[in-house]
Amino acid sequence: MTAPTTPPCPPHLLLVDDDRLILATLARGLEDAGFHVSTAESAEDAQELLGSGLRPDLALLDVRLPGEDGLALAARLHTLDHIPFLMLSAFSDEATVQEAARIGALGYLVKPLDTEQIRPTLLAALQRAQEHAELRTHHDQLQTALHSDRDINVAIGITMVQYRLSRQAAFEMLRAAARAQRRKLALLAQDVIQTCESLHPGGPETGPGH
DSSP states (O other): OOOOOOOOOOOEEEEEOSOHHHHHHHHHHHHHTTOEEEEESSHHHHHHHHHTTOOOSEEEEESOOSSSOHHHHHHHIIIIIOOOEEEEESOOOHHHHHHHHHTTOSOEEESSOOHHHHHHHHHHHHHHHHHHHHHHHHHHHHHHHHHHHHHHHHHHHHHHHHHTOOHHHHHHHHHHHHHHHTOOHHHHHHHHHHHHHHHOTTOOOOOTTO
């Protein structure tokens, strides 16, 4: 018997527009088109939702909002929350379009909007957002690996100086200690560096070439 498959969750959109009629009409149309939609009437309302734990897959932001404008909200989403976004506006002046692109907008839609017409644009933006997220995850993993390698190399240098060992012998000593303590070598290396720094505030002596 084949196990039942769980249907995929619909993409979650955050729609921010200060015009209540547009907000309600567009939200209803997007839900009919297969999206899950959360709404906000201002940047402050949107930030309150984000602060409560909301994590949309894509945000649709009106450029002109009361208080903080949509571009300022977009910059926050891009820099702090890493939430992809499209800009909405009744105007398409070149300066605003360029500013939206500069801060990371995946697109710029001019109102009035027809949900069926913009659905392909939204799906394409969601796909690009997924690709960007995967690239960011890969970059973070690479940075973590590089930092771990650096810590291990510094710890090897410290151990070489402290015990007058060859590089290979120092590495084997650290690896054996990590195994005995059932810890990752990178974490043990961080402890070695911290201990050395506490004893030698000027910085660990890592020997020639380190």
